[in-house]
Amino acid sequence: MPSPFGHSLAGLAVAWAADLLPGDRAWRAAPASASWYRRAGNGLTAACAVLAMAPDLDLAFTRHRTYTHSVGAVVIVGLVAALIAKKARSRVALMCAAAYASHLLLDWLGVDLYPPLGLQALWPFDSGWYISGLDWFRQTRREQLFTWPVIEQNLLAIAQEMAILVPIAAALWLVRVETLAGLASEQTRRDHPAQ
Numbered sequence: 001m002p003s004p005f006g007h008s009l010a011g012l013a014v015a016w017a018a019d020l021l022p023g024d025r026a027w028r029a030a031p032a033s034a035s036w037y038r039r040a041g042n043g044l045t046a047a048c049a050v051l052a053m054a055p056d057l058d059l060a061f062t063r064h065r066t067y068t069h070s071v072g073a074v075v076i077v078g079l080v081a082a083l084i085a086k087k088a089r090s091r092v093a094l095m096c097a098a099a100y101a102s103h104l105l106l107d108w109l110g111v112d113l114y115p116p117l118g119l120q121a122l123w124p125f126d127s128g129w130y131i132s133g134l135d136w137f138r139q140t141r142r143e144q145l146f147t148w149p150v151i152e153q154n155l156l157a158i159a160q161e162m163a164i165l166v167p168i169a170a171a172l173w174l175v176r177v178e179t180l181a182g183l184a185s186e187q188t189r190r191d192h193p194a195q
Contacts, residue, residue, distance in 0.1 A: 001137070002106045003140045004053045009161065009165040010103070010106055011050070012052075012169050014048055016169065016172040016176045019041065020179060021091075024088050024091065027088065029180040052099045052100065055073065066119075069119035074104070078096060079093070104119060109132050113139050138160050139153070140153070141153055
């Protein structure tokens with residue numbers, strides 16, 4: 001299963017991809033002169049990165065990869081985001097739900113050596129355990145974290161995640177910046193028409 005680093009990269013990629021969908025997105029735009037944080041999407045993008053890691057909070061409370069790793073949890077996250085959002089409720093809800101769901105996708109595509117294998121992805125409709133068997137992401141280890149074999153295994157996993165996810169996130173970032181820069185300049189022209 002991927003590391004928190006890989007999951008957060010997927011959450012960023014989801015947020016940036018959602019900004020490319022048509023609809024009300026001018027409020028997500030920032031001028032080229034804005035800070036990197038504003039151009040990256042402010043707190044909502046950061047929230048998507050955190051939401052993409054959130055399913056693993058179950059490690060502290062219950063069995064891993066059960067309810068928090070399911071479509072039921074994705075729906076709950078989307079509904080809560082819609083209730084909290086002040087602007088573009090449906091867009092924010094879908095962004096947050098998709099960021100959370102990215103965790104499920106990466107885990108489903110990853111190696112799993114901890115029984116029961118897979119995740120309960122279809123809870124509450126089905127209590128079965130699902131795994132793709134594609135093994136695109138290496139298994140990370142959570143026990144004996146500060147021993148060299150575990151450090152080496154986790155670093156290799158993170159390197160593989162970066163090789164897969166950084167190009168995707170970077171491409172989405174570049175396309176997003178260009179797309180939203182156009183929206184920002186349109187908004188400026190509308191707000192301040194030439195005299």
